[in-house]
Amino acid sequence: MIVAMIIYALSAYAVSIITGKSTYFRKVLIGRPLILFHNGKLYRDNFKKARIDISDFLTHCRNQGYFDLTNLRTAVFEYNGSLSLLPVDSDRPLKPSDLEIEPEQEEIMVNVILDGHINDVNLKKSGFERVWLDKQLHEQGFDNAKEIFLGMADTVKKTLQLYPMEVKKQSADPFE
Incomplete structure (x- = not known):
């Protein structure tokens, strides 16, 4: 078992040395970025090489705020598994x-x-007291904290964002 660990450590070290010195071996051993989308075209062969399907690609896009592909100029799948997106100039933030x-x-x-x-500790560290919290809850139409799933205080603006417990079911699933 120790011999296997030593062999693994030496091979990992050798790979790091080789990939650090040679761009060819870096591409072969680690991989290279693949363009999945450019100028309105999806490159199916690159999807296969990256082992990513269209649903995963769309999920990555939505995670970065792009629900419409017409807002993108290029999407590059990086060798580490992340997706880099370049918006069209007219739609960039x-x-x-x-x-x-x-x-x-x-x-x-x-x-x-x-x-x-x-969370009394966070409440005090943020410079607020229970009286302030209770006042904010009542002003926003809640009786007590048990009705709140998440409450976040802004220490600069002295405001409280509240997200209630109630969950309403969606009428349709837009991602099917």
Whole structure:
């Protein structure tokens, strides 16, 4: 067993040395990026090489905010399994630097209610008290924290985002 571990360690080390020095061996041993989509065309052979089906591809696109492929110019499947997307210029997200403005920096939202339970430690660390939380709950139409699935406090804007427990069933599944 120890011999197998030593052989594995030496081979892993050898592969890292070889792939670091040779681009040819890097492509052979690790792989190379594959263009799956470009200018409105899907490349089926590259889908097969990447061992990804169209449903997985669409899931990756949706995870990055692209529900419509016409908003994409190119999609590249990286050798590490991630998908890199290049939007068309007219649909790319507008950046503040495009408008020459400096936006206010946002801070991390703090979870103060999880699954109907108040997290007193996070509430105090974020600079809020139970009185403030109760007031926010009532202003948003809730009686108590047990009705809330997730409550997140914004320490800069001094606001509370609430997501209730109730779950309504979808009438249709758009991903079938």
